Amino acid sequence: MIQISNKRKKIKSAKDRRNFLKLTTMSMAAAGTAFAVWPFIDSMNPSADVLALGTKEVDLSNIKKGTSKTIKWRGKPVFIKHRTEVEIQDARKVDLNQLKDPEKDEDRVVNPEWLIVVGVCTHLGCIPKGQMNGDVKGDFNGWFCPCHGSHYDSSGRVRKGPAPKNLEVPKYSFINKNKLKIG
Amino acid sequence: MAKKFKNKTIAWLEYRLPIFSVLREALVDHPTPRNLNYWWNFGSLAGITLIIMIVSGLMLSMHYVAHTDLAFDSIEHIMRDVNYGWLIRYIHSVGASMFFFVVYIHIARGLYYGSYKFPREVLWWLGIIIFLLMIASAFLGYTLPWGQMSFWGATVITNLFTAIPLIGDNIVTWLWGGYSIDNPTLNRFYSLHFLIPFLIVGIVFFHIVALHKFGSNNPTGIDLNLKKEKIPFHPYYTIKDFFGFGIFFIIFSIFVFFIPNVLGHPDNYIPADPLVTPAHIVPEWYFLPFYAVLRAIPFKLLGVLAMLGSIFILFVLPWLDTSKVRSCRFRPIYKQFYWIFIFNFFVLGWVGSKVPEGHYLIISRISTAYYFIHFLIILPILGKFEKTLPTPINIFKISKYKK
Amino acid sequence: MKKKLFILLISYFLIFIGHLYALEDITLKKQKWTFEGLFGRYDNASLQRGLQVYQEVCSTCHGIKRLRFRELKNLGFTETQIKEYAATFEILDGPNEMGELFMRPGEPSDTFISPYKNKEEATAAFGGAYPLDLSLITKARKGGANYIYSLLTGYEENVPENFNLGDGLYYNLYKDGRVIAMPPPIYDDAIEYIDGTNASLHQLSYDIVNFLNWVAEPELQKRKSLGLKVLIFLIVLTLLLYVTMKEIWSRIEK
Numbered sequence: 056m057i058q059i060s061n062k063r064k065k066i067k068s069a070k071d072r073r074n075f076l077k078l079t080t081m082s083m084a085a086a087g088t089a090f091a092v093w094p095f096i097d098s099m100n101p102s103a104d105v106l107a108l109g110t111k112e113v114d115l116s117n118i119k120k121g122t123s124k125t126i127k128w129r130g131k132p133v134f135i136k137h138r139t140e141v142e143i144q145d146a147r148k149v150d151l152n153q154l155k156d157p158e159k160d161e162d163r164v165v166n167p168e169w170l171i172v173v174g175v176c177t178h179l180g181c182i183p184k185g186q187m188n189g190d191v192k193g194d195f196n197g198w199f200c201p202c203h204g205s206h207y208d209s210s211g212r213v214r215k216g217p218a219p220k221n222l223e224v225p226k227y228s229f230i231n232k233n234k235l236k237i238g
Numbered sequence: 239m240a241k242k243f244k245n246k247t248i249a250w251l252e253y254r255l256p257i258f259s260v261l262r263e264a265l266v267d268h269p270t271p272r273n274l275n276y277w278w279n280f281g282s283l284a285g286i287t288l289i290i291m292i293v294s295g296l297m298l299s300m301h302y303v304a305h306t307d308l309a310f311d312s313i314e315h316i317m318r319d320v321n322y323g324w325l326i327r328y329i330h331s332v333g334a335s336m337f338f339f340v341v342y343i344h345i346a347r348g349l350y351y352g353s354y355k356f357p358r359e360v361l362w363w364l365g366i367i368i369f370l371l372m373i374a375s376a377f378l379g380y381t382l383p384w385g386q387m388s389f390w391g392a393t394v395i396t397n398l399f400t401a402i403p404l405i406g407d408n409i410v411t412w413l414w415g416g417y418s419i420d421n422p423t424l425n426r427f428y429s430l431h432f433l434i435p436f437l438i439v440g441i442v443f444f445h446i447v448a449l450h451k452f453g454s455n456n457p458t459g460i461d462l463n464l465k466k467e468k469i470p471f472h473p474y475y476t477i478k479d480f481f482g483f484g485i486f487f488i489i490f491s492i493f494v495f496f497i498p499n500v501l502g503h504p505d506n507y508i509p510a511d512p513l514v515t516p517a518h519i520v521p522e523w524y525f526l527p528f529y530a531v532l533r534a535i536p537f538k539l540l541g542v543l544a545m546l547g548s549i550f551i552l553f554v555l556p557w558l559d560t561s562k563v564r565s566c567r568f569r570p571i572y573k574q575f576y577w578i579f580i581f582n583f584f585v586l587g588w589v590g591s592k593v594p595e596g597h598y599l600i601i602s603r604i605s606t607a608y609y610f611i612h613f614l615i616i617l618p619i620l621g622k623f624e625k626t627l628p629t630p631i632n633i634f635k636i637s638k639y640k641k
Numbered sequence: 642m643k644k645k646l647f648i649l650l651i652s653y654f655l656i657f658i659g660h661l662y663a664l665e666d667i668t669l670k671k672q673k674w675t676f677e678g679l680f681g682r683y684d685n686a687s688l689q690r691g692l693q694v695y696q697e698v699c700s701t702c703h704g705i706k707r708l709r710f711r712e713l714k715n716l717g718f719t720e721t722q723i724k725e726y727a728a729t730f731e732i733l734d735g736p737n738e739m740g741e742l743f744m745r746p747g748e749p750s751d752t753f754i755s756p757y758k759n760k761e762e763a764t765a766a767f768g769g770a771y772p773l774d775l776s777l778i779t780k781a782r783k784g785g786a787n788y789i790y791s792l793l794t795g796y797e798e799n800v801p802e803n804f805n806l807g808d809g810l811y812y813n814l815y816k817d818g819r820v821i822a823m824p825p826p827i828y829d830d831a832i833e834y835i836d837g838t839n840a841s842l843h844q845l846s847y848d849i850v851n852f853l854n855w856v857a858e859p860e861l862q863k864r865k866s867l868g869l870k871v872l873i874f875l876i877v878l879t880l881l882l883y884v885t886m887k888e889i890w891s892r893i894e895k
Contacts, residue, residue: 073888080881084480087878094322095297102301102319107711107750272893314707314776317860324860325867469893477886484879491875495868496679499780507781507857517817 279482352564385506459565526590560621691852704755770822
């Protein structure tokens with residue numbers, strides 16, 4: 056009786072040892088494979104030279120009040136609008152309930168004189184018109200997207216048309232009164 | 239035969255596309271000789287290396303630019319800016335050497351154990367075709383960095399085609415897409431280099447189909463007729479192959495992480511200059527034996543034919559080797575000649591890296607002659623006159639169970 | 642059979658590695674480089690001195706156009722230091738809104754500039770002898786760092802009797818053909834090190850070669866430390882695989 060149960064115990068422990076061995080080896084192999092695969096996936100992430108160009112410094116001294124400049128940042132256009140008092144007040148007077156994407160103008164700027172938005176329509180990605188003097192600015196005196204007719208106001212907020220969200224405000228900071236760092 | 243699958247989803251798919259039963263038959267149940275030694279690991283090693291080359295090559299192709307003005311710089315961009323770019327690049331460049339290392343041993347195994355003999359002649363042919371495609375792919379790939387060796391190696395080898403009588407020059411102009419190796423050449427070499435590995439995958443598929451028709455050869459070379467002489471591929475050879483992978487990856491890693499450039503040529507870190515020829519134009523080590531054969535013969539066309547002949551002769555090997563006995567284990571005389579052949583192949587490789595002058599030239603000529611003598615004279619004669627050892631009836635009847 | 646396979650593999654390996662290190666007509670001066678070997682690492686102090694040597698001696702003729710200023714952070718410089726350093730260089734940029742090219746101060750994302758617009762201008766300036774870009778020089782020469790070090794310290798004043806040395810050329814023991822167009826660039830106390838180290842010929846050569854090796858192989862440190870981890874992992878895994886294999890095969894061992 057005891058002999059049979061001892062043999063059973065021996066077989067069972069051999070099986071356990073085998074299973075443990077297999078489990079350990081397989082988990083280690085799986086972990087190794089995961090670590091080996093990562094560099095290949097990471098190589099598709101932005102490379103060092105792309106990351107280095109992730110920030111851009113802009114000289115603001117040439118942008119006159121009432122005008123707007125377009126610069127390229129991370130491959131996209133950025134509108135830098137030097138706003139007049141009228142434009143700022145217009146933006147602040149708006150009732151938030153009227154907005155598709157309610158946002159206070161105060162929350163969209165660091166310095167109300169300067170509005171910085173990414174110039175890509177939030178509908179399907181066209182570049183809205185309104186940067187140049189003769190451009191159509193839409194019904195709200197900001198920007199107008201010719202592709203599907205979205206209108207943006209002087210705070211870059213969508214007021215009419217199919218665009219779901221306001222023009223994106225990128226991360227930025229003022230290095231000094233005349234220098235802006237985007238990104 | 240029609241063993242059912244328990245899992246419902248698999249059974250559903252299996253009924254419509256019998257992929258699972260095919261995989262199970264090929265990778266799990268497949269009866270494999272129980273006495274295979276480590277020389278039999280090199281097939282799966284070649285397979286895993288092919289996969290590694292395709293994956294690393296694919297990732298490199300996302301960053302590489304095939305234009306003469308940008309190619310060299312794009313690779314430096316990969317080395318310096320792309321995340322883990324240096325790792326992927328070195329895996330690919332070292333991997334090419336590893337691929338040939340593994341395949342040469344795989345072929346050597348075939349030569350030693352008579353794996354090319356009836357009924358595996360077509361299996362052998364498919365293998366040679368894979369080898370030729372590898373050579374083409376490696377040659378094309380080496381030009382892509384557009385270093386000095388890339389450019390001049392390509393110039394030398396494409397110029398060989400001028401040896402073809404009457405139409406040679408036209409063919410070379412057609413290959414170049416111009417009057418010398420330049421941007422059109424680089425671009426088409428890139429396309430072809432991208433294509434060929436997938437052709438190799440296709441041929442490898444048929445190589446395995448051919449293998450499975452009669453199953454693997456084994457160290458005794460005898461046909462295995464008893465059921466107990468074979469064991470299922472899984473788990474015995476899956477685990478043995480994984481162990482082989484482990485050893486292989488260790489060697490691979492030593493090169494990739496610590497001595498990645500030792501197998502290459504420093505001149506390829508100099509951007510290509512069509513107006514400056516390097517002092518010594520040498521191909522990568524895996525081409526050296528064939529390069530030696532090429533330069534041993536003083537006449538251009540003959541040299542090219544000899545170089546090609548040294549590989550194409552392998553196609554007729556099953557008929558040149560007339561011995562009824564497959565494995566060197568039972569062919570004591572041929573075994574000696576086998577090792578002399580291997581040694582001679584090394585000599586050819588060594589002399590291929592030297593300038594073809596003086597005593598190096600003499601050695602290369604003797605070695606080249608011997609290479610062909612081995613196939614054309616020694617093998618046929620041995621087949622007829624060699625006194626072979628008696629081959630066992632089955633693998634268990636061998637007194638010493640050698641691996 | 643296993644022994645034969647083993648011998649084959651080892652001889653394979655040895656024959657061509659041995660061939661690579663074959664005796665040349667002159668043996669190079671071998672230095673103990675901190676970046677060599679299994680545990681190779683760069684010595685930042687030496688690299689910073691090397692940068693100074695490059696800046697004050699080599700940059701008049703040689704460019705290192707593949708190195709970007711921002712990479713200097715790996716030598717221990719801060720972002721501000723790098724910004725200031727980059728700004729001391731004038732970079733050609735443009736076209737601007739008027740369509741003109743203009744000069745502007747360098748930024749960290751720029752590369753070191755070559756002293757010449759292109760290779761042709763450089764070659765013409767030196768009567769046909771092109772001062773190479775040094776970005777990859779330690780990888781582009783047989784013998785690597787040891788070769789560059791030997792070259793820099795290998796100038797001989799006393800030219801042997803029958804040796805035909807052309808005008809304006811110099812005799813160097815380690816250059817192919819023993820003739821070199823570059824005049825000896827460094828000598829004892831050629832510059833004064835910022836960190837006060839004694840600027841002997843050996844020290845200057847050692848530091849500049851260290852620096853050049855780093856320029857050619859900036860990933861070396863990361864590569865070797867990762868390599869060590871990978872090797873240890875693989876050795877353990879392979880051992881496990883071996884034991885598992887033996888365990889599985891024991892079922893049918895006769």
